[in-house]
Amino acid sequence: MTQVIDRRLNGRNKSAVNRQRFIRRFKSQIKRAVADAVSSRHIDDIDDGEKINIPARDMSEPVFQHGPGGRREAVHPGNTDFVTGDRIKRPPQGGAGQGGKAGNSGEGEDDFAFQLSREEFLELFFEDLALPDLVKTQLATLTDFKSVRAGYTSDGVPSNINIVRSLRGALARRIALRGPHMQRLREAKAELTALQPVPGTVDDEQQTSDRQVAALEEEIRHLKRRIEAIPFIDTFDLRYNNRIKQPVPSTQAVMFCLMDVSGSMDEIRKDTAKRFFILLYLFLKRNYERIEVVFIRHHTTAKEVDEDEFFHSRETGGTVVSSALELMHETIRERYPASEWNMYAAQASDGDNWDNDSPKCRDLLLNRIMPCLQYFAYVEITPDRHQSLWQEYGRVADICPHFAMQQIESAQDIYPVFRELFRKRVT
Amino acid sequence: MTAKLISESSEWTFELIERYDGEIARIAAGYGLDTYPNQIEVITAEQMMDAYSSVGMPVNYHHWSFGKQFLGVEQRYKRGHMGLAYEIVINSNPCIAYLMEENTITMQALVIAHAAYGHNSFFKNNYLFQTWTNADAIVDYLLFARKYIAECEQRHGEKEVELLLDSCHALMNYGVDRYKRPSRLSAEQERRRQKEREDYRQSQVNDLWRTLPPRKETASTHDEQHFPSEPQENLLYFIEKNAPLLKPWQREIVRIVRKVAQYFYPQRQTQVMNEGWATFWHYTLLNTLYDEGLVGDGFMIEFLQSHTNVVAQPAYDSQYYSGINPYALGFAMMTDLRRICEKPTDEDRHWFPDIAGSDWVKTLDFAMRNFKDESFIAQYLSPRLIREFKLFSVLDDDSRDQLEISAIHDEKGYRNIRQSLAEQYNLGSREPDIQIYNVNRRGDRSLTLRHTQYNRRPLDGSADEIVKHIARLWGFTVRLESALENDNIELTHECRV
Numbered sequence: 001m002t003q004v005i006d007r008r009l010n011g012r013n014k015s016a017v018n019r020q021r022f023i024r025r026f027k028s029q030i031k032r033a034v035a036d037a038v039s040s041r042h043i044d045d046i047d048d049g050e051k052i053n054i055p056a057r058d059m060s061e062p063v064f065q066h067g068p069g070g071r072r073e074a075v076h077p078g079n080t081d082f083v084t085g086d087r088i089k090r091p092p093q094g095g096a097g098q099g100g101k102a103g104n105s106g107e108g109e110d111d112f113a114f115q116l117s118r119e120e121f122l123e124l125f126f127e128d129l130a131l132p133d134l135v136k137t138q139l140a141t142l143t144d145f146k147s148v149r150a151g152y153t154s155d156g157v158p159s160n161i162n163i164v165r166s167l168r169g170a171l172a173r174r175i176a177l178r179g180p181h182m183q184r185l186r187e188a189k190a191e192l193t194a195l196q197p198v199p200g201t202v203d204d205e206q207q208t209s210d211r212q213v214a215a216l217e218e219e220i221r222h223l224k225r226r227i228e229a230i231p232f233i234d235t236f237d238l239r240y241n242n243r244i245k246q247p248v249p250s251t252q253a254v255m256f257c258l259m260d261v262s263g264s265m266d267e268i269r270k271d272t273a274k275r276f277f278i279l280l281y282l283f284l285k286r287n288y289e290r291i292e293v294v295f296i297r298h299h300t301t302a303k304e305v306d307e308d309e310f311f312h313s314r315e316t317g318g319t320v321v322s323s324a325l326e327l328m329h330e331t332i333r334e335r336y337p338a339s340e341w342n343m344y345a346a347q348a349s350d351g352d353n354w355d356n357d358s359p360k361c362r363d364l365l366l367n368r369i370m371p372c373l374q375y376f377a378y379v380e381i382t383p384d385r386h387q388s389l390w391q392e393y394g395r396v397a398d399i400c401p402h403f404a405m406q407q408i409e410s411a412q413d414i415y416p417v418f419r420e421l422f423r424k425r426v427t
Numbered sequence: 428m429t430a431k432l433i434s435e436s437s438e439w440t441f442e443l444i445e446r447y448d449g450e451i452a453r454i455a456a457g458y459g460l461d462t463y464p465n466q467i468e469v470i471t472a473e474q475m476m477d478a479y480s481s482v483g484m485p486v487n488y489h490h491w492s493f494g495k496q497f498l499g500v501e502q503r504y505k506r507g508h509m510g511l512a513y514e515i516v517i518n519s520n521p522c523i524a525y526l527m528e529e530n531t532i533t534m535q536a537l538v539i540a541h542a543a544y545g546h547n548s549f550f551k552n553n554y555l556f557q558t559w560t561n562a563d564a565i566v567d568y569l570l571f572a573r574k575y576i577a578e579c580e581q582r583h584g585e586k587e588v589e590l591l592l593d594s595c596h597a598l599m600n601y602g603v604d605r606y607k608r609p610s611r612l613s614a615e616q617e618r619r620r621q622k623e624r625e626d627y628r629q630s631q632v633n634d635l636w637r638t639l640p641p642r643k644e645t646a647s648t649h650d651e652q653h654f655p656s657e658p659q660e661n662l663l664y665f666i667e668k669n670a671p672l673l674k675p676w677q678r679e680i681v682r683i684v685r686k687v688a689q690y691f692y693p694q695r696q697t698q699v700m701n702e703g704w705a706t707f708w709h710y711t712l713l714n715t716l717y718d719e720g721l722v723g724d725g726f727m728i729e730f731l732q733s734h735t736n737v738v739a740q741p742a743y744d745s746q747y748y749s750g751i752n753p754y755a756l757g758f759a760m761m762t763d764l765r766r767i768c769e770k771p772t773d774e775d776r777h778w779f780p781d782i783a784g785s786d787w788v789k790t791l792d793f794a795m796r797n798f799k800d801e802s803f804i805a806q807y808l809s810p811r812l813i814r815e816f817k818l819f820s821v822l823d824d825d826s827r828d829q830l831e832i833s834a835i836h837d838e839k840g841y842r843n844i845r846q847s848l849a850e851q852y853n854l855g856s857r858e859p860d861i862q863i864y865n866v867n868r869r870g871d872r873s874l875t876l877r878h879t880q881y882n883r884r885p886l887d888g889s890a891d892e893i894v895k896h897i898a899r900l901w902g903f904t905v906r907l908e909s910a911l912e913n914d915n916i917e918l919t920h921e922c923r924v
Contacts, residue, residue: 001452001464001465002445002448002449002452002464002465002466002467002543003464003465003466003467003521004441004444004445004448004467004468004469005466005467005468005469006441006468006469007468007469007470007474008469008470008471008474008528010470010474013473013477014474014477014481015476015477015480015481015493015494015497017489017494018480018481018489018490018491018493018494018497019494019497019498020494021489021490021491021494021585021589022491022492022494022495022497022498023494024491025491025589059495060889061492061593061596061597062597062889062890062892062893062896063597063599063600063889063893064600064601064858064859064861064886064889064890064893065858065859065886065887065889066857066858066859066881066884066885066886066887067884067885067886067887067888068825068885068887069825069883069884069885070824070825070880070881070882070883070884070885071822071823071824071825071826071882071883071884072822072823072824072882072884073820073821073822073823073833073847073850074820074821074823074847074851075751075818075819075820075821075844075847075848075851076743076748076751076818076819076820076821077740077742077743077751077816077817077818078740078741078742078743078744078745078748078816078817079743079817079818079819079835079836080742080744080817082819082832082835083832083835084832084833084834084835084837084839084840085831085832086831086832087829087830087831087832088829088830088831088832089829089830090823090828090829090830112495112498112499113502114498114499114501114502115498115501115502115505
C-alpha cells in the first residue's frame, strides 16, 4: 500500500529556471540595487553575494481584493477585557485591528529581500563592461607558451624515449623479419624427422638418406643463425614522446594604484579613490587568474606601500606627480616584463601638481609608460576647476586611445564613471 | 515494555520509516480512515524549498513568480526566520508526501501520520475534493501543461508566454467554476483533443464576430441584446471561449491556468478543516502508538513539543498574532467534536442534540466528508470553544469614527461570533464579487465587468493593474464598474485599447 522512495539524489535545482527568470524579469531593479550596494561597500564585502532589496510593489502579482473601507466584522481570539458594545479608537492602519504582522526584525515589509550569489552579483555588476580592446591586447601579448603532449615521434632526445612504444615496435619487427626463416625451419625439421633411419633398409638407400640428413642439418644451423642475427632492438624501433609548445594568453595582470596623499587629499577624497580602485581590481579579477596590486602613493616623493598604509596613513606636503610615475616605470622595468604581464594603472588625484611638473608627467607617460600599459585610467576627484595636470593629461588622452580620464565629485559618481571608462567598445 | 519500542534513537532509517508506517496504517485502518495508497518520498531541505515554490506540485510549468517564491522561502529559511514546514502533501493518487532528510524519526512518524493518513483521507473523502479535483490525473495533467507551455515558449518566445501567464495568474481566482462540476481531467485525452479544440474554438470565435447584419436591420435588433445573456463569474473561462484576438495556443494556456486554479479551489476553502483533521489524526494516532507501548516517553515529548508549537494560538494583542491559526482552530474543533460525542455537557446537548453522545468516529467522519470551512464552523463551533479561545468580534464601519465590539464570548454573543467567524471563511465574501457583465458586440467590442459591492467594501489599488491584464487578454477596451449598495452603477476602472 505504501511506497517509500528515496528522492534525495534527484535534481536539486528544480527551481533554477524559475530563479533565473525572476532575475531576468527584475533585472533593472536588481541592477539598481547592485549599484547602490557598490557605492556603500568595502572590498572584502564585495567578494560575497549581495542581499538585494526590491520594493515589493514593483513585483507584486495583483489579484482582486477588498480595499480598506466599507463595513466589516472580524473575529479575534484572546479577549481580556472587552464587553459587548465597547467602542475603541480605530487603529491608524490595517482596518479592523488586524494587528501588525510579527515584525521580521527590522526588514521593511514593503521590501522583498533575497540573496544574489557572488557570481550573479558580479555578473550584473560587470554587465556590458569590458576592457577596451581586451581581445586585441590579449592576442598581442601571446608570448607565454605551454608545452603539451602531442603523440609520438621517431626522433628525439634519449630522455624522452617511450619504452613501451619502442619495445612494442621492436617486437613487431622481430616477428616480421623472422617469419620466412621460421617457416623454412619448421619444414626442414619435419623432413629431418621423416628421414630417420628405418631398421632393415638397404645400404645404398641408407647412404642417400645420410646425405640428405647432413644437408638438412646444415640448413637448420644456417636458419638458426639467421634468426639469431635479427637484432633485439634497432634504432628504427625507437619512439619518443612528442611535446609541442602552445601559445597561451597571459593570465596574470598587475595593477598599479597611484594616489596623491598630499595634504589636499582629505579622507573623503581618499575614500572615493579607494572605491574606484576596488572596482578596477574586481574587474581585473574576473579576467585574470592572478593579479598583483602595486600601491604607490606620493606627495613630493613617491613610495611603494602596502594597502593599509596606502589608504590610511597621512602625509603632508606638496605634490609632484611625476615622482610616482617614475617609480612606477622603474617597478615595471625591474619586476614586470611586458611580455608576461598585462598592466593596468589607475591614478586618483585632486588635480594638484606643481605647475612645471605637469609637462614632465606628460612626457613620461607618452614616451615610457603608455607603451607597456594595457590601460591607464585617471580620475580627478574635485568639484573645482581643472588645473595644469588635467590639461597635460588631456593631450596624452588625445594621442593614446588606451588612456582615459574622468572627473568625479562624490562617491555616487564612481559607478557611472567606472562604466564610462570601461564601456564595451563597439569595434 | 521497552522491548516493544519501535525505535530508541532519533536517527531514521528506511526500515524504521516502513515500520512506523505499518503501525500507523494499522491503527488508522482501525479508526476507519480511508486513504489513497501512499507514496512517501524522502527529500533534502533544498528539494523541499523547490517543492514549496512550485506550490507543492511535483511538476509545474516555469514562471518567474515561482522563482520569486523560491527566493523568498530560501532567504527566510537561511536566516532562520522560519523552519520549513515539515510536510508537503499532494492531492494525487497515489498520495505523495514528502519527508525531509534532516528530521528525526519522531518527526518522520509525525509527518507520516499527519500527511499520509490525515490529509490523505481528507483529500479522498471530502465532498469538495471529490467533486472538483481528480487525484488520478493531476500529475499527468501538469506534465502535459508543462510540456505544452515549454513548446509555446519555443515557438512564440518566452516573453510572450510570460506576459500571457502574468495576465492569467492575475485572474486565477476568477477561473473557477463554483457551481458547475468540471469535467474530469485526463492528460491523454487533453492531448488528443487539444488540436481539435484549437480549430473548433477558433471557428466559434470567428462566428461570434461575423460581419454585421445589413444596416437596416441593425437599428431595430441590435438595441439590447445582452451578451453574455447571464453575467459570467468564471472570467478565465469566458475569455478562453470568447476573447476575439487570442490565438489558439493562447486559449490553451488560459485553459491550463484555469484547470490548475480549479484544482486548488477546494484547498482554499477547507484550510481549517483540512489542517484540523490532519492534526487531530496525527495526535490521535501517535497517542495510540504510545498507549500500545510502541513508542517511548522521549518520542512523545519531542512529538508533543512540535505539536504544541503547531497548534499555538497567540492572542490578538500578542506580537506574534497574525490572525487565527487554522491548525489551532481546526484541531480544537475536531477535538471538541470528539468530546461532545464522548462526554457531552448539558450545554452541548442543548446546542448539538443530534451528535451529543453519538459515536465520535462516525460523527467526525461525517463532518469531514460533508463540509467546508464556512459551513463546518457554522455547524460545529461550540460555545465552550468560543470561551476557550476567548473569541470576540469587532465591527469596523467606515461611516463611524470608532470600532465597536459587537460580540464577545458570552451567552448573547455565541451565535453572532459563530456566524461572523464562518463568514470570515466564506470565499464568496472574502473575495470581491466580479463578473463579466456585457460585451459590446456591435460597437467597439469593449468588455464590461461588474463588481457587486459587499458591505460597501471597495476594491483595493491593484484593480487598476488587473484591468490592464484583462485588457491584454481581451484585446479591446475593458471597463470595470461597481454596483453600489444604493443600486447606483459607477465606472471605477477603465483600460482603453
